[in-house]
Amino acid sequence: MTTETSMKRISTFNNQMLVTAFTDAFKKLNPRLQVKNPVMFIVFVGAVVSTGVLVTEPFSGFVFQITLWLWFTVLFANFAEAVAEGRGKAQANALKKSRSQTTARLLVGGVEKKVPATELQKDDMVVCEVGDLIPSDGVVIEGIASVDESAITGESAPVIRESGEQRSNVTGGTKVLSDRIVVRITSSQGNTFLDKIIGLVESAKRQKTPNEIALTILLSAFSIIFLLTVTTLPAFVQYSEGRAGSPESTLMTLPVLIALLVCLIPTTIGGLLSAIGISGMDRLIRKNVIAISGRAAEAAGDVDVLLLDKTGTITLGNRMASEFLPAPGVSVERLADAAQLSSLADETPEGRSIVVLAKEKHNLRGRNLTEQEATFIPFSANTRISGVDIHLTHAQDRRIIRKGAFETIRQYVEQQGRVAFPQPVQKTAEEIARRGSTPLVVVENNEILGTIELKDIVKGGIKERFAQLRQMGITTVMITGDNALTAAAIAAEAGVDDFMAEATPEDKLNRLRQEQAEGRLVGMIGDGTNDVPALAQADVGIAMNTGTQAAREAGNMVDLDSNPTKLIEVVETGKKLLMTRGALTTFSIANDVAKYFAIIPAIAATLYAVGAKSGPLAALNIMQLASPQSAVLSATIFNALIIIALIPLALRGVEYKPIGAAALLRKNLLIYGIGGLIVPFIGIKLIDMIIVGLHWV
Amino acid sequence: MYGMVMFVILTVFLAGLMVGRTPEYLGKKIESYEVKLAAITVLAPNAVILIFSAIAAVTTMGLSSLNNAGPHGLTEILYAFSSAAGNNGSAFAGLNANTIFYNCTLGITMLVGRFFIIVPVLAIAGSCAQKKTVPISSGTFMTDTLLFGVLLVGVIIIVAALTHFPSLALGPIVEHFLMQNGVAF
Numbered sequence A: 001m002t003t004e005t006s007m008k009r010i011s012t013f014n015n016q017m018l019v020t021a022f023t024d025a026f027k028k029l030n031p032r033l034q035v036k037n038p039v040m041f042i043v044f045v046g047a048v049v050s051t052g053v054l055v056t057e058p059f060s061g062f063v064f065q066i067t068l069w070l071w072f073t074v075l076f077a078n079f080a081e082a083v084a085e086g087r088g089k090a091q092a093n094a095l096k097k098s099r100s101q102t103t104a105r106l107l108v109g110g111v112e113k114k115v116p117a118t119e120l121q122k123d124d125m126v127v128c129e130v131g132d133l134i135p136s137d138g139v140v141i142e143g144i145a146s147v148d149e150s151a152i153t154g155e156s157a158p159v160i161r162e163s164g165e166q167r168s169n170v171t172g173g174t175k176v177l178s179d180r181i182v183v184r185i186t187s188s189q190g191n192t193f194l195d196k197i198i199g200l201v202e203s204a205k206r207q208k209t210p211n212e213i214a215l216t217i218l219l220s221a222f223s224i225i226f227l228l229t230v231t232t233l234p235a236f237v238q239y240s241e242g243r244a245g246s247p248e249s250t251l252m253t254l255p256v257l258i259a260l261l262v263c264l265i266p267t268t269i270g271g272l273l274s275a276i277g278i279s280g281m282d283r284l285i286r287k288n289v290i291a292i293s294g295r296a297a298e299a300a301g302d303v304d305v306l307l308l309d310k311t312g313t314i315t316l317g318n319r320m321a322s323e324f325l326p327a328p329g330v331s332v333e334r335l336a337d338a339a340q341l342s343s344l345a346d347e348t349p350e351g352r353s354i355v356v357l358a359k360e361k362h363n364l365r366g367r368n369l370t371e372q373e374a375t376f377i378p379f380s381a382n383t384r385i386s387g388v389d390i391h392l393t394h395a396q397d398r399r400i401i402r403k404g405a406f407e408t409i410r411q412y413v414e415q416q417g418r419v420a421f422p423q424p425v426q427k428t429a430e431e432i433a434r435r436g437s438t439p440l441v442v443v444e445n446n447e448i449l450g451t452i453e454l455k456d457i458v459k460g461g462i463k464e465r466f467a468q469l470r471q472m473g474i475t476t477v478m479i480t481g482d483n484a485l486t487a488a489a490i491a492a493e494a495g496v497d498d499f500m501a502e503a504t505p506e507d508k509l510n511r512l513r514q515e516q517a518e519g520r521l522v523g524m525i526g527d528g529t530n531d532v533p534a535l536a537q538a539d540v541g542i543a544m545n546t547g548t549q550a551a552r553e554a555g556n557m558v559d560l561d562s563n564p565t566k567l568i569e570v571v572e573t574g575k576k577l578l579m580t581r582g583a584l585t586t587f588s589i590a591n592d593v594a595k596y597f598a599i600i601p602a603i604a605a606t607l608y609a610v611g612a613k614s615g616p617l618a619a620l621n622i623m624q625l626a627s628p629q630s631a632v633l634s635a636t637i638f639n640a641l642i643i644i645a646l647i648p649l650a651l652r653g654v655e656y657k658p659i660g661a662a663a664l665l666r667k668n669l670l671i672y673g674i675g676g677l678i679v680p681f682i683g684i685k686l687i688d689m690i691i692v693g694l695h696w697v
Numbered sequence B: 001m002y003g004m005v006m007f008v009i010l011t012v013f014l015a016g017l018m019v020g021r022t023p024e025y026l027g028k029k030i031e032s033y034e035v036k037l038a039a040i041t042v043l044a045p046n047a048v049i050l051i052f053s054a055i056a057a058v059t060t061m062g063l064s065s066l067n068n069a070g071p072h073g074l075t076e077i078l079y080a081f082s083s084a085a086g087n088n089g090s091a092f093a094g095l096n097a098n099t100i101f102y103n104c105t106l107g108i109t110m111l112v113g114r115f116f117i118i119v120p121v122l123a124i125a126g127s128c129a130q131k132k133t134v135p136i137s138s139g140t141f142m143t144d145t146l147l148f149g150v151l152l153v154g155v156i157i158i159v160a161a162l163t164h165f166p167s168l169a170l171g172p173i174v175e176h177f178l179m180q181n182g183v184a185f
Helices: A002-010 A015-027 A038-056 A061-100 A193-201 A210-244 A254-264 A266-284 A296-301 A332-343 A348-360 A406-415 A422-434 A463-472 A486-495 A505-517 A528-536 A549-554 A564-602 A614-619 A627-651 A661-693 B002-018 B031-060 B072-084 B100-128 B146-180
Strands: A103-110 A111-116 A125-128 A137-146 A160-161 A175-177 A183-184 A290-291 A305-309 A315-326 A374-377 A386-388 A397-403 A438-444 A447-458 A475-479 A499-500 A521-528 A539-542 A558-560
Touching: A002 A254, A015 A061, A038 A061, A038 A558, A061 A254, A061 A266, A061 A397, A061 A627, A111 A290, A125 A137, A175 A447, A183 A661, A193 A386, A210 A254, A210 A296, A210 B002, A210 B031, A210 B072, A210 B146, A254 A266, A254 A564, A254 A627, A254 B072, A266 A290, A266 A296, A266 A564, A266 A627, A290 A296, A290 A564, A296 A539, A296 A558, A296 A564, A305 A397, A305 A505, A315 A332, A315 A348, A332 A386, A332 A397, A332 A438, A332 A447, A348 A447, A348 A499, A397 A406, A397 A505, A397 B072, A406 A438, A406 A447, A422 A438, A422 A486, A422 A564, A463 A475, A463 A486, A463 A564, A475 A486, A486 A499, A499 A505, A505 A521, A505 A528, A521 A528, A521 A564, A528 A549, A539 A549, A539 A564, A564 A614, A564 A627, A564 A661, A564 B002, A627 A661, A661 B002, A661 B146, B002 B031, B002 B146, B031 B072, B031 B100, B031 B146, B072 B100, B072 B146
Parallel strands: A305 A475, A305 A521, A475 A499, A521 A539, A539 A558
Antiparallel strands: A103 A111, A103 A125, A125 A183, A137 A160, A137 A175, A137 A183, A290 A558, A315 A447, A374 A386, A386 A397, A397 A438, A438 A447
């Protein structure tokens, strides 16, 4: 079974997971774990005290049921947390298994030696061949291979990894599908990417995020208020009983007060708080984004400005030839022919696209030129020119074809002695640049033939994505090394809000600092080593998994699919995280109104009764609950069951739509505020009817 | 006014969470420090009202000042402490507040009601002054709308109602029902 299928299997609930979560719920009854969550700790203490009352006093079925439901409340909250952790744990176990079983073929002085992967040190050299699992993170220093990275990315299409500047990073736990590579290990044990993922999915290092801390404080404050309200209640009741001459209420007992307290403190959100946090990280992982910290996941929801690298993010990264624009007096076929000849040996995507365009548009087939016939001049960073010399039988028939950027070719022809550069060609080149494309000028035997337009292809659907980001209130800034003209055209086509042209790494960093100084939260997406300073400085730095090791270390999130448009989902996840907490807090507090209307009349119903059986406060019993006992019990049961009922919502998160803050608030207030007021009235009444029907009280 | 600002901070925090954004008010981010202090300002006055009222309701020191029977007496006690906490300091005529017990407890209530609000408010002001101002974007939740007003009032009512519902039920509310039945104190 591959890790990929195992990931799919555990992504849905299954019985085994629920059973594990169920037993974990009991294991979490450890007071040292409980104390971490102040709200649930109060419930825990209440349940313990109530149990004490149950065993020390003569048996009462009513106290027994209250105690039972108090314990259920604690267990249900534990269960929610355990379910949230369960998925991550299963995933981590699958990953751990694959790591512990790997053997590495260590190279010692050119001789291979088999060692367990767990014993590898930094800078060790290992050999990986077809079928081998790469034992640890490293860089390919020799060879080329196709690698199945589905174990970490979930993407089944193999990727090429080779020695050199780019695409040389390999990750431990991935599988070599063809050929042989030598890898230099770059991470020490316990520090590899796989280790980090395991740590994250196990949430061993999960820290509370700032908003989570603030919310915990608020919830604790509410709990203290209710603690005071409940502890002072007996005094007021005692006063009233004295004044009214009523007999002592049979319901002013410790278990009932505890039940009232537990119903009032925000247990719904308190019990689900950690489940919400864990499932937020889990959602990111399932989207193949690894957040190095929960703080980053949450901050993603707050991003104001997003800096994106143009190449590979907004555009496909490869420029494609789209048109041949001949110089005056030159036929388009001749230009296409020369362009194709010069590009036959050019294996870059741009070169290949020229050959294809000539074939498609002008029916020129790719020809084979042997080495005797032609010398290819490959593009080099120095000359910035490429082309071909074709030696025909007559020396004077030699065809020397060159192509390159406008400026380069102008210098080239000037060097060759020809000074006048045709005005129309210059004009065409400028127009092409204004459109956001790149002009390539083709010259044969010092005659300017024309221009090839290389178009930067903007990714499909990206405009809609940016529109969505704008609706979320996020400004997008495109960063590119292109000149301002080209950058402006692409920015307009992609629909970004702003762009930075001819940007150096320092420019990026300065822009980022400036945005931050103005108080904005900045997200940055990048993959190259030159992005490292900006990724490290950004509040949310998302590194592409295809990026360099340095870039992956610098960011606080890694996108395993290397698909930058996924940022929208990352932002949504961050927002969902906050919204789910907010919605459930509102729901929890709004619920209290109904619980008061259930419990207070129950406790005080007989006060000031003048002759009649029930006192004036029975008028507050608007739910017409059967008896004081059933009212207290129904409220407690409702309080416990609502936690279970809301687990799916906590795990899934509240839906986010970019409809603007006011509309969103109105919608959520309606659902969770008004809903939170109404639902418990119905729920408590129903439970009351059921328990009375079952003769529990 | 400053008490209101504290409720505004709590409301903004809740609203911010509900729209999926770290909350901000007047361009200042509301974080755990502000929430903590705002919670103290809401918590402290209510705590002294409840605790002293409860003591007064069950001790002879507290009860000897009452001139009215039944729930009206409890109403008088609650009013005296609530009024003191709100820096008003009035009391019903039916309650003789000029006793050692009431002078001390009401005095303390007044101090708590004043300084447990003033000090946190100043601390919040100081912390906010040091923060960077966040520019407004379309994701920002505006606080000058009717919707926010409704939410703010809702939060105030619910927090106040939830804190005092039980004691009020036994005081003024029951009194009201009894009065409807023709019973007065």
